[in-house]
Amino acid sequence: MEMNKQTGSETFLKRLSLNSFNKMQLEFMEKAxxxxxxxxxAPTGSGKTLAFLIPMIQHLEVxxxxxxxxxxxxxxxxxxxxxxxxxKTNFHACICYGGHSMKTEENRLNEKPQVIIGTPGRLxxxxxKGNLNDINISLVVLDEFDKSLQFGFHEQLRVIFERLSHEQKYFLTSATILENIPDFLPFKDYEKVSFLKEGEVMTLLLQLVRTSSVxxxxxxxxxxxxxxxESTLVFCNHRDAVDRISLLLTDFGFQHAVLHGGLEQIDREKNLIKFRSGTHQxxxxxDLASRGLDIPEIKHVVHYQLPPKKDAFIHRNGRTARMMAEGQSYLVLAHEESLPDYVDNNLPEYELRQDFKVPEPSNxxxxxxxVGxxxxxxxxxxxxxxxxxxxxxxxxxxxxSILDNATYVAVPTDKVDDLFANTDGEKLKKLKVKMEVAN
Structure with a gap:
C-alpha cells in the first residue's frame, strides 16, 4: 500500500463480499x-469489529x-x-495471549508489526519485559472494554497504559454503558456512537422452567x-457445574461440547469449532461464551444458573435473537430459588414434554x-x-478452521470412512499428514 493514501470503504466491501456496511458501522467510521x-x-453481534478495524487501517495507512x-x-x-x-491489507499483525508461545510473540514484536492484538495479562x-519499547503505537483500541473491567484486569491495563505516551488516538467498544472511566486512561471525556436501546436485547421470548433442586x-x-x-447454548456460573452436566449428558448419549476457563486452549478452540461448524449442536x-465470540445464530439459550448481575444476563441472551433473528431463552429455576430483581416475575412457564428422546447426533x-x-x-x-x-x-x-498446527473440517458423517480410505498415504501440499475424527 502507498503511504499517505487511504483505502476507501468500497474496497473493503469488495474484499469482504459485502453490499454495504450497517448504519452503526458507517456512523462510527465517519466519527473516527x-x-x-x-x-x-452497541449490542453483541452487531458488527463492532469491522466498525473499528477499517478506520484503524486507514489511520495506519497515513x-x-x-x-x-x-x-x-x-x-x-x-x-x-x-x-x-x-x-487483506499489507500490514503485519501479531497476536499475544496466555497459552501462546511467549518466544514466538517476542520474535514477532521484534519485527515491529503494525497491528498488535492481545489480552491484558499477556500484554x-x-x-x-520491554518488548513494546521500540514500537511506535499511535492508536489504541479497547475492545469489549466493559468486559475487561468486569474480569478485573485493572492492574494489567494500568501497567500497559503507563508504557504509552498518552498521545495516542483511542477507540473503545462496549455492549453496556460505562458509569465511570478508570483513572489509568489519559482522558475523561470522549465522543460516543451509541446504538444501545433500552430493553432491545430482551425482546426474545423468555420462559421459566420450574423444577426441584434434586x-x-x-x-x-x-x-x-x-x-x-436445534442449536442450543446452556450457561452455568461455574466450571464445575459445566463438567457435572457434561458427565450426565455423556452418560445418556447427548452429543455436546463444553467451554470454560479451565480447559486447555486447544480444547477450547476445538470445542468452539465443533459448535460453530454444526458438528455439535x-x-x-x-460466561466465557457470552461475549465477543464468533458463534453462529443460536436458537435456544438456557440459563441453568442465573448470573448475579443484569449485564451478564443480557449478554447471555444476546447470543440468540441477534440482528432481528428469532430466539428463545429459558430459566431453569429450582422451587427454593428466587428470581433476581432484573427478571420479570410474570414469565410464562415452559411445559416439558412427558416423553424423552435423546436427539440424533449431527450428520x-x-x-x-x-497440519495448519x-x-x-x-x-x-x-x-x-x-x-x-x-x-x-x-x-x-x-x-x-485452520489453526497454527492443526486443521478441522466438517464433513458428512457417512462419507468420513471413504475420505480416510481415499487419502491414506496421499500427501497434502507435499506434506504427509495424519487425519482422524477430532476427539
Missing part, C-alpha cells in the same frame, strides 16, 4: 476521522506507526485476527432433548488434519485435497 477518543456502544488492540479473552483476540486477515508481561440436572437434560437438533459453557463429523498455518496450509489446499484425492464434492465440505 476526528482525533477525540471515541466510544462505540501514519508510519502501529495500533494496539486490547481484548478481554484469547478467543476474541483470535476472532479479531481472522477478521483483520479477511481485510502487561510484554510491557514489563431434579435440576435431569430437568435440564429433558429440556435440551425437547430442542432436538449443544454447548455447555460459563456432520469434525475431521482433524495434522505454520505449514502454509490454506482452505483452498484442503478443498483441493478432499475433492481430488478424497473423493468428496465441494458441496460436501463444511466449515474449515
Amino acid at each position: 476521522k476526528a482525533e477525540a477518543p471515541l466510544m462505540l456502544l 501514519n508510519d506507526s502501529s495500533a494496539l488492540i486490547i481484548v478481554p479473552s484469547r478467543e476474541l483476540a483470535l476472532q479479531i485476527m481472522e477478521v483483520f486477515k479477511s481485510l 502487561s508481561e510484554h510491557v514489563q 431434579e435440576k440436572i435431569d430437568t435440564l437434560m429433558r429440556l435440551v432433548a425437547d430442542f432436538g437438533q 449443544l454447548l455447555i459453557a460459563t 456432520l463429523t469434525c475431521v482433524y488434519i495434522s 498455518k505454520k505449514n502454509k496450509i490454506s482452505k483452498g489446499d484442503v478443498v483441493g485435497f478432499f475433492t481430488k484425492k478424497g473423493g468428496l464434492k465441494g458441496s460436501d465440505i463444511g466449515m474449515i
Whole structure:
C-alpha cells in the first residue's frame, strides 16, 4: 500500500463480499476521522469489529506507526485476527495471549508489526519485559472494554497504559454503558456512537422452567432433548457445574461440547469449532461464551444458573435473537430459588414434554488434519485435497478452521470412512499428514 493514501470503504466491501456496511458501522467510521477518543456502544453481534478495524487501517495507512488492540479473552483476540486477515491489507499483525508461545510473540514484536492484538495479562508481561519499547503505537483500541473491567484486569491495563505516551488516538467498544472511566486512561471525556436501546436485547421470548433442586440436572437434560437438533447454548456460573452436566449428558448419549476457563486452549478452540461448524449442536459453557465470540445464530439459550448481575444476563441472551433473528431463552429455576430483581416475575412457564428422546447426533463429523498455518496450509489446499484425492464434492465440505498446527473440517458423517480410505498415504501440499475424527 502507498503511504499517505487511504483505502476507501468500497474496497473493503469488495474484499469482504459485502453490499454495504450497517448504519452503526458507517456512523462510527465517519466519527473516527476526528482525533477525540471515541466510544462505540452497541449490542453483541452487531458488527463492532469491522466498525473499528477499517478506520484503524486507514489511520495506519497515513501514519508510519502501529495500533494496539486490547481484548478481554484469547478467543476474541483470535476472532479479531481472522477478521483483520479477511481485510487483506499489507500490514503485519501479531497476536499475544496466555497459552501462546511467549518466544514466538517476542520474535514477532521484534519485527515491529503494525497491528498488535492481545489480552491484558499477556500484554502487561510484554510491557514489563520491554518488548513494546521500540514500537511506535499511535492508536489504541479497547475492545469489549466493559468486559475487561468486569474480569478485573485493572492492574494489567494500568501497567500497559503507563508504557504509552498518552498521545495516542483511542477507540473503545462496549455492549453496556460505562458509569465511570478508570483513572489509568489519559482522558475523561470522549465522543460516543451509541446504538444501545433500552430493553432491545430482551425482546426474545423468555420462559421459566420450574423444577426441584434434586431434579435440576435431569430437568435440564429433558429440556435440551425437547430442542432436538436445534442449536442450543446452556450457561452455568461455574466450571464445575459445566463438567457435572457434561458427565450426565455423556452418560445418556447427548452429543455436546463444553467451554470454560479451565480447559486447555486447544480444547477450547476445538470445542468452539465443533459448535460453530454444526458438528455439535449443544454447548455447555460459563460466561466465557457470552461475549465477543464468533458463534453462529443460536436458537435456544438456557440459563441453568442465573448470573448475579443484569449485564451478564443480557449478554447471555444476546447470543440468540441477534440482528432481528428469532430466539428463545429459558430459566431453569429450582422451587427454593428466587428470581433476581432484573427478571420479570410474570414469565410464562415452559411445559416439558412427558416423553424423552435423546436427539440424533449431527450428520456432520469434525475431521482433524495434522497440519495448519505454520505449514502454509490454506482452505483452498484442503478443498483441493478432499475433492481430488478424497473423493468428496465441494458441496460436501463444511466449515474449515485452520489453526497454527492443526486443521478441522466438517464433513458428512457417512462419507468420513471413504475420505480416510481415499487419502491414506496421499500427501497434502507435499506434506504427509495424519487425519482422524477430532476427539
